[in-house]
Amino acid sequence: MRVENLMQNKSKLIRMGLYPDNPALLRQWLNQEPKEMADEASRTAHYEQQFELLLATVMDSKVAKQWRISCLDQIFQPIRTLQSWKNSDLSAEAVSRMLQLLSVNRTTIENELYL
Numbered sequence: 001m002r003v004e005n006l007m008q009n010k011s012k013l014i015r016m017g018l019y020p021d022n023p024a025l026l027r028q029w030l031n032q033e034p035k036e037m038a039d040e041a042s043r044t045a046h047y048e049q050q051f052e053l054l055l056a057t058v059m060d061s062k063v064a065k066q067w068r069i070s071c072l073d074q075i076f077q078p079i080r081t082l083q084s085w086k087n088s089d090l091s092a093e094a095v096s097r098m099l100q101l102l103s104v105n106r107t108t109i110e111n112e113l114y115l
Contacts, residue, residue: 014071015053023070030077047078051098054078058109069113075102078100107110 010029019025026054057063057071077097082091 011053015057015060017057017060017067020064020067020070026070026074030074040085040088040090044088044094045083047082048094048098050078051075052100055101055105058113059105061112065113072113073111 010032013019014026021100023101025107026053034043035086038046053105058068058075060068064069079095082088085091
């Protein structure tokens with residue numbers, strides 16, 4: 001239970017952008033793997049949640065721009081992980097949904113972060 005609490009705390013810190021000068025926090029959180037015994041659906045959900053939190057942070061104009069850009073830089077990590085699973089319909093569907101969400105939000109992201 002303690003590991004899950006630490007992961008939740010890191011999720012909150014990342015989502016709120018409280019440490020915009022600490023990209024190591026982002027990397028540590030992204031490198032946490034789901035439980036070894038987790039089934040494919042649970043592992044897929046883990047990476048979908050990572051993606052969703054990163055996207056929500058990127059889209060939040062109240063979060064420091066620097067942190068939002070750091071999150072955007074890392075947003076493809078959960079996608080790449082799911083893409084690496086060969087012959088998995090579940091992960092292929094998740095990747096498709098994630099890429100669709102990025103596509104839908106592309107203009108807003110570009111306008112807020114780069115223009």
